[in-house]
Amino acid sequence: MADTDLPEDLARLWRRPTGSGSRMGRPAALDVDRVVRTAVALADRQGLAGVTLPKLGEELGVTGMSLYRYVGSKDELLILMGDTAFATEYIGVDAVESWQEGIQQWARGLWQAYQAHRWLADLPTSGPPRGPNAIAWMDAGLRAMRPLPLDPMTKVGILTLVSGYVNTSARMAQQLEQTWRQSGRIDPAVAAQQYGREMAQLATPDLYPDASQIFSSGTFESNAAPATTTPTAPAEANFIFGLEVLIRGIEATTFLNAAEG
Structure with missing residues (x-):
């Protein structure tokens, strides 16, 4: 397929020439890259809600409407x-020395991106990977799974599962951190202990037999996260724990597929 046959939004995503771009005679001082880099910087400072075309235009010294020369919407x-x-x-x-380590490194790389650009967790899902960086991530994940005797679409499904888990973990950690800061709590461990004590009073054995056993056992007192001035450490620890569970699930899937084959 020639570049001229590509949809214009896809051509812009891959920084390929577009017919409308050449007809509009876009100024050399402004292009898609600069517009997008400025938008990313604005989101890093003000969050996703702070990125509006008028604000972005102000950052770039142009009108918001003129940005439609460089982005379609x-x-x-x-x-x-x-x-x-x-x-x-x-x-x-x-x-890496194993596919398990490869998948873990792949997921932790995604986690780092979410920490560097916290607004990423708020992006709406727009469909399968289409951009050059998204395809690079997909390629790297598939490369990590080369040793696995699974069909290609099963591997794509695993990447979707793992990336979805990273997204959910990052978004949940950010929401909990925001609540933690707004409430003025000193430490997430203190909040966990308070939660355990309150639920021990409310979750009675007659209505919640299994849950009440956990609350009354002091589990949240003894196993709460260690004292810290930031919720980041326990959030990452929870993320890694869940990731290890997922990797064990992939191992089990691989074993079952091999047995059935």
Whole structure:
């Protein structure tokens, strides 16, 4: 397929020439890259809600309407921003000794991207990978799973599962952190202990036999996260724990597929 046959939004995503771009005679001082980089920086400072075309135009010294020369819509701008923010610098699956380590490094790279650009967790799902960075992530994940005797679509399904888990974990951690800061609590461990004590009073054995046993046992007192001034450490620990569970599930799937084959 020639570049001229590509949809214009896809051509812009891959930084290929577009017919409308050449007809509009876009100024050399402004292009898609600069628009997107500025939007990413604005989102890093003000969050996704702070990225509006008028604000972006003000950052660039142009009108918001003039930005339609470079991005077809606000939705397209978000896709461009997401592909740029998920930079390939976060990918690290080549210097590993096993597919398990490769998948873990792949997922932790995604986690790092979410920490560097916290608004990424708020991006709406727009469909399968389409941009150059998104395809690079897909390629790296598949490369990590080369040793697995699974069909290609099963591997794609695993990447979808793992990336969805990272997204959910990052979004939940950010929401909990925001609540933690707004409430003025000193430490997440203290909050966990308070939660355990309150539920021990409310969750009675007659209505919640199994849950009440956990609350009354002091589990949240003894196993709460260690004292810290930030919720980041326990959030990452929870993320890694869940990731290890997922990897064990992939191992089990691989074993079952091999047995059935």
